[in-house]
Amino acid sequence: MTERSCAPAAAPSTATASGALASLAAPNxxxxxxxxxxxxxxxxxxxxxxxxxxxxxxxxxxxxxxxxxxxxxxxxxxxxxxxxxxxxxxxxxxxxxxxxxxxxxxxxxxxxxxxxxxxxxxxxxxxxxxxxxxxxxxxxxxxxxxxxxxxxxxxxxxxxxxxxxxxxxxxxxxxxxxxxxxxxxxxxxxxxxxxxxxxxxxxxxxxxxxxxxxxxxRLNDEIIQRMQTGVLVIDPAQRVRLANGSAARLLGRHIARDTPLAELAPPIADALARWRSGRESPPEHSTGAYVPRFAPLGTGHTADALIFLDDTAAVNQQAQLLKLASLGRLAASIAHQVRNPLSGISHAAQLLQEDDALTADQARLVAIMLRQGERVNRIVEEVLALGRSQPVQPELLDLSPWLTQVVDTYCTSRRVPADAVALHLTPGLVTRGTPGQLQQAIENLLDNALWHAAGAQAPQVTIRTRVSGTRERPLIEIEDRGPGVPPAERERLFEPFNTNRADGTGLGLFMARELCTANQAHIDYYTPPAGGAGFRIVLADRRRRQLT
Incomplete structure (x- = not known):
């Protein structure tokens, strides 16, 4: 593990992994x-x-x-x-x-x-x-x-x-x-x-x-093993007959033949039992990392069951892309309807400000008009940026050198002291995502962390990388030394326009979550052991294909 501040550092080498596929031999x-x-x-x-x-x-x-x-x-x-x-x-x-x-x-x-x-x-x-x-x-x-x-x-x-x-x-x-x-x-x-x-x-x-x-x-086995959707074949005794690699990754463990489904995934076992008994329609609700779907293999009670596990990240990504496209059209309409009258109000306020006959109270009111006009304009700009079509172009990212470059660029452009951000990076972690969008999400989190930890001692913000213990996916943790988020406000933390800053728009965390979802990543809030606030980004699996 490497530790550094916001100053430049050498990037570690990228670690890659390769796999092999066994083939069947024809009889002699x-x-x-x-x-x-x-x-x-x-x-x-x-x-x-x-x-x-x-x-x-x-x-x-x-x-x-x-x-x-x-x-x-x-x-x-x-x-x-x-x-x-x-x-x-x-x-x-x-x-x-x-x-x-x-x-x-x-x-x-x-x-x-x-x-x-x-x-x-x-x-x-x-x-x-x-x-x-x-x-x-x-x-x-x-x-x-x-x-x-x-x-x-x-x-x-x-x-x-x-x-x-x-x-x-x-x-x-x-x-x-x-x-x-x-x-x-x-x-x-x-x-x-x-x-x-x-x-x-x-x-x-x-x-x-x-x-x-x-x-x-062999072709069927190759297709099943390389499917992005998890596939499980369950016999009438609720034991696994077949499982592909995607199912093993989604469930976070190796799946051996004849493993009881109740031991492998109890929620899926309960849902499958209800589905087989006909007490309710096949449940297709999300269980966190995946959405199960059921299909029979044959007829009768002795038939095997086919279970498809759709990756929640991929489903959310597709929904997010559709939502961003709709939001883009809405943002264009907002720009047309709001910008023109806002421009007229700001121009009138500027003309009033140039009048020498204004009293002190009147000048203060004009200044408030201009300041609030600029705030509304900034909100419009951020909404437009959120809804603007941003194509997802995923590529492999070695987190250590990439995060080092992102933080260095951020510190330089924002004029943040070199010791304000500390990096604890695990070499060799690789993810798949769109660099510009992930960089924007991290910058939004850094803006939020540095603002809340303005009075804390250096380093005010700590960034670390490690591997998720359950799903073997890389993650980024960003912690600040601020007061933290009260429990009552955590449910609304990622909602748009939710802010306690007088000059804030409340779109920073919302945009960070949307950008992460568009790249099959997941962001959530946690309380660090040392106090303050922490945001954890579970990044996409490098082996899984993303929508573009």
Missing amino acids: THERLTWRPLLWFNLLRLGSSGLLLGLSLLDPPLKPLGSADPVLYRYVAIAYLLGAALAPLALVARWPRFNLQTTALVGADIAALTLLMHASGGLGSGLGTLLVVVVAGGGLLVSGRLAFLYAALAALAVLAQSLYRVHIDQLAPTYTQAGVLGSTCFAAAALAYEMARRARRSALLASARQNEALGLA
């Missing part, structure tokens, strides 16, 4: 179409190899498994089981690449099943049917013509086994059965290819729709 479609099905294919291979080996170990062995060559059958079955057990390691490592790994597994299955079929008596054993399953499974995994390659490999393996039995083992030929099995493999490959093509197209379409849905959900 490639993973669902490749590696995950390959995992199930590996589990199928592991179960099949274990079953083929286990059935051959029965006593007596299940025929015809291993009936032609039991030793070959057992060795091949053991090797097949070990290969199936080690294959998931390549799957986890994602090496080699998917198509090559799938082709290697299908080729190993074709070789193992062909040898097991040969050791079990050839095509008559029925193990050739497993080749159709392997070809169909491989065709479902891969895309393109690889499925027909698997069918060709299976057909060639069956044909080679038949030729071996005829020419080496001198057994009866089984070419017809081999041809039928090979044709079945090609048919299975064609069917698997078409099914895989349709499944991939459906999966890609579903993934695209899912990505669109996630994108819309």
Whole structure:
């Protein structure tokens, strides 16, 4: 914190804050179409190899498994089981690449099943049917013509086994059965290819729709979170299901999911209960910082409720802009109706004052006329200034250097002693507002404070900045060492033309309040601990947009 008088001082640096927004990630479609099905294919291979080996170990062995060559059958079955057990390691490592790994597994299955079929008596054993399953499974995994390659490999393996039995083992030929099995493999490959093509197209379409849905959900969440209006979704149990950042700022606390509304904001909970019971229409009265509005989400008593929290400062700002515009038109009419006769009265009084035949009493009366005429003219000027169109052009203001400049300019223009105003500034506080209007409001407060503290010791006025403890908004406190405001007069403090000064217009505090409201700021009176009078300006949140 820095302390200084009305003399110039160096401005502290501006502190800025930035936020980050988390984004949703779409599911990995490639993973669902490749590696995950390959995992199930590996589990199928592991179960099949274990079953083929286990059935051959029965006593007596299940025929015809291993009936032609039991030793070959057992060795091949053991090797097949070990290969199936080690294959998931390549799957986890994602090496080699998917198509090559799938082709290697299908080729190993074709070789193992062909040898097991040969050791079990050839095509008559029925193990050739497993080749159709392997070809169909491989065709479902891969895309393109690889499925027909698997069918060709299976057909060639069956044909080679038949030729071996005829020419080496001198057994009866089984070419017809081999041809039928090979044709079945090609048919299975064609069917698997078409099914895989349709499944991939459906999966890609579903993934695209899912990505669109996630994108819309992300867009809706972004819109809700960036709304200037607070949004709460309340379930039938009066618990929070959703809340945006504006609602958290208006309520002055972090809002977690499933927080009871009665704990978060008891007035809103009571109003919502009355609204749901139908005892009265939805209350839309202000609760201080916000105005609640209710809307149902669905029908029936089990439907969620949607609560909108309108920032009172923004609502008041809009009303204030309309009021200032109306006041401007009224002020123009006052200027036309009052200034012309006032000018004539003042001119006549000046002519009378130049008459040498005036007595002392007459001269005193003329002086009173001129003085009161000037006062009425000043009132007209201030009303015109109040009603004059002043566009709101908000910008970010670093309070420490800005207030330092405002007070220095004020002291110089009003010829106020350097030690009359003391500043206690907290560095890094930033607000959003129109500099000229806020400066005019602060100057009006300084005029009022210095007039009431004219006989006090220096510093007569103290200005400090800090952060509001409840809503995390910056505020300015202006305190004087005067007698303070009696309790009976505090309710009328900001009313126009309310003054106890003989030469005052009673518009200074009124204009200060109107200018603050036009910039989403709030001003109120308080009694400082050390006595005197204090005015607190709660400034606008820098993150909230203002009307222009």
